[in-house]
Amino acid sequence: MAKPKRDYDDIPGTFVFDARRAKQGYALNMFCKSLDVAENREQFRRDEARYLSSFDLTDEQREAVLERQWLRLLELGGNMYFTFKLAIFDGKSMQHVGGEMSGMTEEEFREMMLRGGRRETDG
Amino acid sequence: MARIIAGVGSSHVPAIGAAMDNGKTDEPYWQPLFAGFEPAREWIDDVKPDVVILIYNDHASAFDLDIIPTFAIGVAPEFPPADEGYGPRKIPMIKGHPDLAWHLTESLIDDEFDMTICNKMPVDHGCSVPLSIMFGQPDEWPVTVIPIAVNVIQFPPPSGKRCYDLGRAIRRAVESYDEDLKVAVFGTGGMSHQLQGQRAGWTNPDFDKKFLDLLGPQPEELLSISPTEYIREAGSEGIELVMWFIMRGALDPEVREVHRHYHVPASNSAVGLIAYENSDR
Numbered sequence: 001m002a003k004p005k006r007d008y009d010d011i012p013g014t015f016v017f018d019a020r021r022a023k024q025g026y027a028l029n030m031f032c033k034s035l036d037v038a039e040n041r042e043q044f045r046r047d048e049a050r051y052l053s054s055f056d057l058t059d060e061q062r063e064a065v066l067e068r069q070w071l072r073l074l075e076l077g078g079n080m081y082f083t084f085k086l087a088i089f090d091g092k093s094m095q096h097v098g099g100e101m102s103g104m105t106e107e108e109f110r111e112m113m114l115r116g117g118r119r120e121t122d123g
Numbered sequence: 124m125a126r127i128i129a130g131v132g133s134s135h136v137p138a139i140g141a142a143m144d145n146g147k148t149d150e151p152y153w154q155p156l157f158a159g160f161e162p163a164r165e166w167i168d169d170v171k172p173d174v175v176i177l178i179y180n181d182h183a184s185a186f187d188l189d190i191i192p193t194f195a196i197g198v199a200p201e202f203p204p205a206d207e208g209y210g211p212r213k214i215p216m217i218k219g220h221p222d223l224a225w226h227l228t229e230s231l232i233d234d235e236f237d238m239t240i241c242n243k244m245p246v247d248h249g250c251s252v253p254l255s256i257m258f259g260q261p262d263e264w265p266v267t268v269i270p271i272a273v274n275v276i277q278f279p280p281p282s283g284k285r286c287y288d289l290g291r292a293i294r295r296a297v298e299s300y301d302e303d304l305k306v307a308v309f310g311t312g313g314m315s316h317q318l319q320g321q322r323a324g325w326t327n328p329d330f331d332k333k334f335l336d337l338l339g340p341q342p343e344e345l346l347s348i349s350p351t352e353y354i355r356e357a358g359s360e361g362i363e364l365v366m367w368f369i370m371r372g373a374l375d376p377e378v379r380e381v382h383r384h385y386h387v388p389a390s391n392s393a394v395g396l397i398a399y400e401n402s403d404r
Contacts, residue, residue: 008351013321014359018278026188033187036206071321080319081183081276088208094391098323109324113388117326118317 013102015074025077031055031065032082035089044089071101125223125297125304129170130374131163132338132367132397133256135179135311137207137248138390140255144212156394159384160256163398166381167257170400172307174220174267176227176293178369179249179311181272182207185241191277192239194289196231197246197270198224205245212251214260220267223300227269230296236289238271246270253311256396266307271369275312275362283346286365290372297373310370312363314385315356316392325358326393331385334364335397339380342371360392375401 008016015021031052034040044051052062064072065086073083087097099109102118112118139156142148148157184205186192199219204211231238250270258265274280281289290308297306314334317325334357337344346368353362378399387393 008354011322011351011355013323014317014354015320016278016354016359017276022188022277029183029188033183036184036208074319079183079188079276082188084318085183085208094318098318098391101319102321102323112324113391116328116387117315117391117393118322118324 017079021077021079023077025079025082027056028061028065028073028077029079029082031057032078032085035085041089070097074101125174125300125302125306126401127294127297127306127308127373128172128401129167129307130370130378130399131167131253131257131307131309132370132395133253133309133311134313134389134392134394134396135249135252136389136392136394137252139394140212140248140252143255143260144214153389156386156389159386160396163382163384163396164257164259166398167307170307171305172266173304174223174269174306175254176269176271176297176306176308176373177250177253177311178271178273178309178366179246179253180275180363180366182247182249182276184247185244185272188277191274192272193274193281194236195239195241195244195272196224196228197241197244197272198228199242199244202244202246202250202268202270204251205247207247212248214251214255215263217246217251217254217264217270218267220269223297223302223304223306224269226300227293227296230299231289231292234292234295236292241272244270244272249311253309257309273366273369275365279350280362280365282350283348283365283368286368287342287346287372290369290374293369294373308370308373310367312366313357313361314364314393314395315358315361317358318360318391320359322358324391326387327356327358327361328385328387328393330356330361331393331395335383335385335395338367338371338397339378339399342368371399374399377402
């Protein structure tokens with residue numbers, strides 16, 4: 001049977017959460033989901049590395065979590081709705097994360113949205 | 124007999140709920156957006172549906188990556204607001220309609236739509252923000268709610284045509300329910316936006332306006348838009364717009380548009396609100 005066609009890989013700056021990413025990012029995303037529970041947030045706050053050791057992350061994923069590399073997390077299989085739970089844990093907004101991923105400050109990102117959002121010409 | 128009298132297409136941007144919960148709706152940033160909601164609120168207060176079938180997507184709240192239902196229906200008596208990391212929204216409990224919900228479930232599955240049945244389903248901003256947009260901040264919601272959650276997070280999402288056909292099946296199901304009930308269907312999500320990647324912040328007002336123009340009179344012209352085209356044109360999260368077709372499919376082939384509002388931005392998204400009446404409401 002023919003494999004599904006992936007005619008979206010050429011869309012710039014976009015990580016479509018398909019089967020490939022779901023497999024790659026399962027543990028990473030489920031770690032993020034675990035932060036929904038207050039007790040887990042407490043444990044993560046006490047010792048991030050130790051808490052992470054109970055999830056089956058790759059070394060690269062672990063480092064990206066610890067260093068809050070928002071774009072890298074997507075490259076390593078993260079899904080935005082899940083990785084954003086880590087940003088919420090940090091008290092960061094979607095505009096902060098959007099800025100970080102696209103090389104802007106939160107303020108610059110907010111200004112861009114007020115002008116009507118990103119266009120092709122915004123990079 | 125129960126009948127569908129109205130449909131609403133609405134964004135469900137979480138920041139809209141937060142602006143209401145935190146009393147910011149009169150601030151200059153928010154005022155123009157909320158001003159545009161007012162006529163729709165007055166209209167629905169006049170139409171007075173008994174039940175809202177609310178189509179939305181869960182955002183890693185009730186479901187995670189362990190189980191990913193494409194179409195899930197809530198049959199519970201109550202749906203508590205989910206804790207999305209800030210504590211649950213302080214809104215009234217969302218009351219279900221188990222009898223109609225189970226009737227829908229049986230009818231839809233008989234009609235070859237294999238729904239996932241949820242007896243327990245906390246609902247996140249996807250479900251609660253459209254209620255806030257349409258009904259404001261009452262002490263209790265003036266409607267019962269049957270939430271239907273659609274997967275648009277794990278690719279591939281259901282196609283526009285599949286969603287439209289589900290809407291038609293919902294209509295058949297509602298019309299085979301004996302009790303006299305006025306039912307409205309809300310299709311939510313969108314409009315154009317992208318939260319992720321270097322392209323975060325993408326919006327496309329031209330796409331959105333065309334979508335709003337065609338959805339009422341010529342929905343079939345929109346049904347062939349592929350998931351990839353949504354991502355390309357409306358942004359990776361603009362794919363949520365397929366859920367509006369479930370609402371549209373549940374209405375008459377000819378509908379009367381009674382309200383429309385479009386605004387950019389709310390947080391990282393373009394916002395749309397459109398309301399239709401069936402001729403016989």
